[in-house]
Amino acid sequence: MKSWAQLVADTVRMGGVLVFIKDQAPQDFQQWLEPLSQSFAMKIPFTVRNKSDFVSGRYQTGIHDLIFFFEGQEAVLAGLDAHVQGQRVWIAPGNTSPATVDYLWTTEDVSAWVAFWSSLVPQFDSLIENWNSPEMDHAPCLFLDRDDVVVKNVPYNKDPHQVELIPEVVELIHKAHAEGYWVALVTNQSGIGRGRISWQEYKQVHQRMLKLLANEGAWIDECVWSSYIENESVPEGRLLAGLRKPRVGMFQMVKDKLKIDMKNSIMVGDSATDLMAAYSAGIGSCYLFRSEKLDKERETLEKFRAENSKFSYQAISAAADISFGRL
Ligand SMILES: [Mg+2]
Known part of the structure; x- marks a missing residue:
């Protein structure tokens, strides 16, 4: 039997929101909310929306959200597949639910x-604090700049x-895979955000890199890129500042996946x-690869170390x- 308490706590812990929909809601909807x-105003994020908010794209749900539907909201549920993410919960007194919901929450009435x-x-609070991630065989990863x-x-x-x-990095990728590591690419590509490279051009360069690796029998398990760049007006340059290194977003995406x-x-x-x-994302070993700008980069890293005494490379x-x- 499902532990609703645990599911709600897991949802909050993962950053999910409880979503309720107004259209064709029960007459005592306010009492349900x-x-x-x-009691939970400070603890559980929830929102009340209209179906049109999802369909128009005004409100976007995320994969960790719980979307609640009441018996009587069958028509609201219909046609939402392309517009909502997350888990669908059907609230009803009985034991039947539409096929397109994920969980049935049987509850007599509002009391x-x-x-x-x-x-x-x-x-x-203790459900949140004692949260355990699902049992997974966690493996380390070799993260590479491009x-x-x-x-x-x-x-x-x-x-x-x-x-x-x-070529020596191709060897390194082989070695990482042989040692049981994942291999991931995390690359700032401000050229897209600056409008200097089109998305199509980026794609072709990216695929050429992967093809050359494939020719050597090597591959990268996950590739993430950031097109963000400060003060640029191209849409790709404006969005998702948190992905651009030295921010940790790209590492977090790989970690989660x-x-x-x-x-x-x-x-x-x-x-x-x-x-x-990498350090801010919790990676244990950091290597600065040779380049023409080595001295300048070392200088920046020394300043960083002054504020982050545990950082080493x-x-x-x-x-x-x-x-x-x-x-
Ligand atoms: Mg580089």
Whole structure:
């Protein structure tokens, strides 16, 4: 039997929202919402929307949300597949629910519902604190910057014919996979945000890189890029500032998707910002790969270390100097 208390706590812990829909809601809808607006006002994020908010795109649900439907809202549920994410919960007194909902929450009436939320109040904090991520076989990851790490840097490259791999890094990728690591690419691509490279051009360069790796029998498990750049008016440059290194967004995306053991993971970059982001994301081993700008990058990293005493890194001139296992 489902533990609703645990599901609600997990939802909150993962950043989800409880979503209710006004259209064709029960007459005593306000009473159903009351326990959430009162006891939980500070603890459980919830929102009340119209179906048109989802269909028009004014409101976007996320994968961790719980979307509640009451018996009688069959017509509201219909046609929402393309517009809502998250788990659909059907609230009804009986034991039947439409096929397109994920969970059936059987509750006699609004007083049983209110009683549930009252009983959740005293245990909610401990449910959140004792939260355990699902049992997963977490593996470490070799995170790589792209330009001047995986491929030779050609500023704002839009020509797939100019893509050239760095052979020793291909060897490093082979080694990482042999050691049981995931391999991920996290690359700032402000050229897209500045309007210097089109999305189509980026795609072709990206696919050329992967094809060259494939020719060597090597691959990258996950690739993430950030097109954000400050003060640019191109839409791609405006959005998702949190992804751009030294922010941790791209690392977090890979971590969430591949269930990464961050402490035992490795970052290889040629910029200070690569290593600063990796450290902030909890990666245990940071390597600064040789490049022409090495001295400048080291200077930036020394300043960073002054404010982050636990930060350490190793400057290397060859990929073979990277050891799998923590520094
Ligand atoms: Mg680089």
